[in-house]
Amino acid sequence: MQGLIAHLAAGLGAGLAVIGAGYGIGRLAGSALEGMARQPEASGDIRTSMIIAAALIEGIAFLSLVICLMLALKA
Amino acid sequence: MTLNMWIAGLLIFLLFRYLARRPITGKSNGGRFLNFLEPFVIYVRSEMVYQNMGEKLGRKFLPLFLTQFFFILFCNLLGLIPVPHFEVLGVEFPGLGTATANLAVCAGLSLTTLFTIFAMGMLEQGPVKYWKHLVPPGIPVLLIPMLFPIEVVGIFIKSFALTIRLFANMVSGHLVIFTFIGLIFIFHSYLVALPAVLFALFIYVLELFVAFLQAFIFTLLSIIFVNMAVHPEH
Numbered sequence: 001m002q003g004l005i006a007h008l009a010a011g012l013g014a015g016l017a018v019i020g021a022g023y024g025i026g027r028l029a030g031s032a033l034e035g036m037a038r039q040p041e042a043s044g045d046i047r048t049s050m051i052i053a054a055a056l057i058e059g060i061a062f063l064s065l066v067i068c069l070m071l072a073l074k075a
Numbered sequence: 076m077t078l079n080m081w082i083a084g085l086l087i088f089l090l091f092r093y094l095a096r097r098p099i100t101g102k103s104n105g106g107r108f109l110n111f112l113e114p115f116v117i118y119v120r121s122e123m124v125y126q127n128m129g130e131k132l133g134r135k136f137l138p139l140f141l142t143q144f145f146f147i148l149f150c151n152l153l154g155l156i157p158v159p160h161f162e163v164l165g166v167e168f169p170g171l172g173t174a175t176a177n178l179a180v181c182a183g184l185s186l187t188t189l190f191t192i193f194a195m196g197m198l199e200q201g202p203v204k205y206w207k208h209l210v211p212p213g214i215p216v217l218l219i220p221m222l223f224p225i226e227v228v229g230i231f232i233k234s235f236a237l238t239i240r241l242f243a244n245m246v247s248g249h250l251v252i253f254t255f256i257g258l259i260f261i262f263h264s265y266l267v268a269l270p271a272v273l274f275a276l277f278i279y280v281l282e283l284f285v286a287f288l289q290a291f292i293f294t295l296l297s298i299i300f301v302n303m304a305v306h307p308e309h
Binding site: 062 | 236237239240242243244247288291292295296299
């Protein structure tokens with residue numbers, strides 16, 4: 001029973017983490033594209049900052065995914 | 076995994092020892108492959124280190140960040156070559172895995188960043204000034220005892236996040252490929268094999284991009300964190 005609940009928690013947690021990270025990166029990319037379309041000459045700087053911010057969001061998402069993986073494997 | 080790391084280190088040593096001597100000896104022709112490596116070095120130097128730290132300070136830190144970038148890049152790329160464990164004429168070959176898909180390797184790499192943040196922050200600003208400048212100036216005095224631990228823990232969390240980001244990115248790509256290949260064995264069918272292999276190939280190409288991206292991100296974030304420690308907020 002305990003293993004079952006741990007697996008359930010891991011699955012739900014992974015899904016929730018992906019929702020958050022997807023929303024965050026989607027908003028980020030949308031705003032960055034808008035900025036690039038308005039100011040094409042600044043697209044290089046915007047792209048670099050976008051990649052950094054995306055990596056920060058991704059890092060947090062991966063942190064939760066690692067926790068989910070640990071839950072699923074230790075259960 | 077250890078073997079992979081040694082190979083990466085040896086490759087970097089052999090390639091860049093020759094490349095670094097070229098400005099001294101004045102020979103401009105290094106062959107195709109070494110000329111191919113030069114733009115990477117220039118990119119790390121001018122677009123990443125000098126742009127964020129300035130030329131004067133950046134020159135001091137350039138060797139560290141070049142080493143970090145190329146070591147992570149070579150480890151990631153060598154990890155993409157699938158070499159299984161095998162035995163030839165009684166000689167055992169341990170097989171190659173991604174060195175950066177090991178939590179200990181990633182932790183060791185980000186420990187260098189953590190050490191540099193503390194050591195260079197204290198060396199550049201002076202030990203007392205460094206700890207005083209951790210809390211941004213201009214805030215109420217009552218808040219300082221609360222903010223100081225947060226800032227100190229924040230430095231450790233930054234390095235921890237660096238570890239987890241690199242580790243999880245390298246592991247997740249391999250896990251997805253493993254899962255796609257595993258589908259063939261679960262379904263026992265030729266019909267599944269073709270799409271599964273194609274998807275695995277797609278993820279493999281994506282991983283090639285991620286290998287470069289993670290080396291870039293790790294180095295860039297290290298540069299930003301070290302720069303924050305060396306230059307306090309005004």
